[in-house]
Amino acid sequence: MSARPTRPKRTAPGKPARTDLVAGLPGEMTVEELAERTGVSVRNIRAYQTAGLVAPPRLHGRTGLYDAEHQGKLELIRDLRQQGFKLDAIKRMLDDTPAGAWTEYALINSLFSTTFFTVEKPQRKALSAMAAHWSQPATQSQKDRLSENGLYRRVGPDEVEMLSPSLERIGIQLAELDVPLDTVLDLQDELIRHSRAIAQVYVRQLFLAMVRALAEQRLQQQGPSSNASSPAVDPSLAESIKALFERLRPLAIGSVTAAFPVILQQEFDRAVKNSLKRPA
Numbered sequence: 654m655s656a657r658p659t660r661p662k663r664t665a666p667g668k669p670a671r672t673d674l675v676a677g678l679p680g681e682m683t684v685e686e687l688a689e690r691t692g693v694s695v696r697n698i699r700a701y702q703t704a705g706l707v708a709p710p711r712l713h714g715r716t717g718l719y720d721a722e723h724q725g726k727l728e729l730i731r732d733l734r735q736q737g738f739k740l741d742a743i744k745r746m747l748d749d750t751p752a753g754a755w756t757e758y759a760l761i762n763s764l765f766s767t768t769f770f771t772v773e774k775p776q777r778k779a780l781s782a783m784a785a786h787w788s789q790p791a792t793q794s795q796k797d798r799l800s801e802n803g804l805y806r807r808v809g810p811d812e813v814e815m816l817s818p819s820l821e822r823i824g825i826q827l828a829e830l831d832v833p834l835d836t837v838l839d840l841q842d843e844l845i846r847h848s849r850a851i852a853q854v855y856v857r858q859l860f861l862a863m864v865r866a867l868a869e870q871r872l873q874q875q876g877p878s879s880n881a882s883s884p885a886v887d888p889s890l891a892e893s894i895k896a897l898f899e900r901l902r903p904l905a906i907g908s909v910t911a912a913f914p915v916i917l918q919q920e921f922d923r924a925v926k927n928s929l930k931r932p933a
Contacts (some may be wrong), residue, residue, distance in 0.1 A: 681718040684710070691727045697726065706730060706744055775806070775814045776924050778821075783813070786828040802845055848909075855905045863901075864894055 688695045701707040707726055710717030726747070783799045786793035791799070793815050799805065804820060805813040815821055820841075828838050 678718070678720075680916050681720050682724075684717055684719065687719045687724060687727065690724055691731060692881050693727050701727070701730060704740060704744065706747060767885065773817055776818045777808060777812055777814050780794070780811045780813055786825045787834045789834075791834060795834055795838060798842075801829060802841060803849075804841075804845065834860055851909060853907070855901070860898065860901055863897055867893055867897065 682690070684695050684698055687693075687697060693701075698707065702709055707723060707730070710719045710723070712718075730743055730747075733746070734740075738746075780796055780800060783796055800807060800813050804816050806816060808814050824837055824841075828834075
């Protein structure tokens, strides 16, 4: 009995054969790849396109190809949706966002929503891998600056603990903008210096003053019969101090966040005006 001739396999209806797949430009991806990277479903991606929140893809034949700008914008939309924003509100926000800034805005939004009122969990990293996102390897002097500025804690000969992983992610974004590492280190040093000065004002002139007032109030409530010779801290007072700090911390952070955009815009305007006044 002769064997039946084998038939060539057919491609499922609506799905292109493997030979029809196209390779886009560097960094481009299909809608399925974009959905996998962002966690936004293909259906929602297309719905956002229809609503005008996301630009249409570049067509290569019949295949739509997306790039990093699409990804950054979708990540921002995703995070805003998770925080409860409606699509019409998101669209108004996106209309006011500079083109091409979606990745940076998504990063800022992520920092605001996940670490604004909390101290981040430290992450360990090899010192040899520090500044790996710049085109030139970091010098020993640059590595020393990175590991000794107070935002890192050495835990081994070639390992540090990053106390603010979010700050490193901002550094990566600056590297992608071709900002030199020395410039980033200078900015970081200034950021630490001024942030520490602001923190000291809050701690010395506000927090400690409020703690002293709280302690005096407790002593008055206890009266002269309290055991003043005991060095132990009243547990309820310790809890009150902790609660006071937890309420004060977001106010301190919020004041910096509220003032900095205004000051940044003022400095930008001043720099532009000064440059225009200079003779060519």
